[in-house]
Amino acid sequence: MNVQILSLANPFQLYDVEESFGLNLLPSFKVLQMKVYLDNAATTPVAPEVFEAMLPILKNEFGNPSSTHLFGRSSKAIIEQSRRGIAKHIACQPSEIVFTSGGTEADNMAMFTSVIELGVKRIVTSKIEHHAVGHTACHIQDKYEVELVYVDVDDAGNVDLEHLSIILGDTTKKTLVTLMHANNELGTLMPIMDVSRLCRKHGAYFHSDTVQTMGHYDFDLQDLDIDFLTCAAHKFHGPKGIGFLYINKAVHSKAFIHGGAQERGLRGGTENLHGIVGLAKAMDLAYMGLEAHQKHVFGLKKHMIDSFKIHFPDISFHGETSYEKSLYTVLNVCFPETDKAAMLLFTLDLKGIAASGGSACSSGSSKGSHVLEGIHANPKRPNARFSFSRYTTKEEIDYAIEQVVEIFKNKIV
DSSP, X not given: OOOEEEEESSTTHHHHHHHHHTOOOTTTEEEEEOOEEOBTTTOOOOOHHHHHHHHHHHHHOOSOTTOOSHHHHHHHHHHHHHHHHHHHHHTOOGGXXXXXXXXXXXXXXXXXXXXXXXXXXXXXXXTTSOXXXXXXXXXXXXXXXXXXXXXXXXXXXXXXXXXXXXXHTOOSSOEEEEOOSBOTTTOBBOOHHHHXXXXXXXXXXXXXXXXXXXTTBOOOTTTSOOSEEEEEGGGGTOOTTOEEEEEOTTSOOOOSBOSOOTGGGTBOSOOOHHHHHHHHHHHHHHTTTHHHHHHHHHHHHHHHHHHHHHHOTXXXXXXXXXXXXXXXXXXXXXXOOOTTGGGHHHHHHHTTEEOBSSOOSSTTOOSOOHHHHHTTOOTTSOEEEEEOOTTOOHHHHHHHHHHHHHHHHTTOO
């Protein structure tokens, strides 16, 4: 049999054709369902340029960076060149960059360092932080008898700065404030400069999980007064398993991982050379034409917002959605109430659309979103987090919108 390939933006069109003309096309056509990846807040595809930059390192640069012979020196030079390039992008000193395995390790390093080395006795955070911060804060509270205080957030995930100021007004305990720059589920941006000024006014240390914003927004660490911020390369088209922690030079920290003198003695273990090169290249690409990238992606987000408002009059959105107050790569949609709310993401997946119902970083977790609970979201209304990248196209957004409308029209959820 002569099998032809038929690619349809909407594979259900095939059945419409069959019904209209009384034909059975399935034996003659293999349907290729469109695949749309809209979960870029969880991870992004590696950019081709990043892959090409890493390949010769994997093939040729096998020397241990700690070795003093020419192979080791070559690897060490590549690491330091990458470190300088990264530092230049965020206007800090190369010595302030410590390479880690990613954002979670970097968050842990900042928080444990603050307690063990800097003498912090109180941690101020929110109940809608990523688990890398939230769970770590609870563990530290139990193990080190550190006071844990939660600052209020509103129903859009905005930090209550007045409440934070009141909390910091009590200066009897050395304090660390840890608040994420952009919420990974809602997309709401935290006013990082305002929080920085409050921390400095009251003598508190300040750490921000900037995993969702690094590579997506400009950072000038000569202007932003902060003690720690974090990065994970795979959030902006770099490889997984590599990131960094920025540690302000005014912070005097000691080893977090023992057993080696790597990373100025702060993190023992042979460096991930090809990962570091991939991180540096991904950051180069991210900040090359950043403004155009932001405009393109926010345009897709706005298009999805406007389209959903047309099709669903009672639709709403979790978190802020404006360009000024929200992460332009994330949109959390609150769909009409249904008894089958849990089926939405499963049905989207069957239609080739990858989205999330909140954070996807805790694999295998079946628990509801602590973030949506923290903003008092209605559990009977299904939500989906659509997150975009520079590679996302309008055609993909239109297909996703079309399939969501189809799902609710046919009462699948």
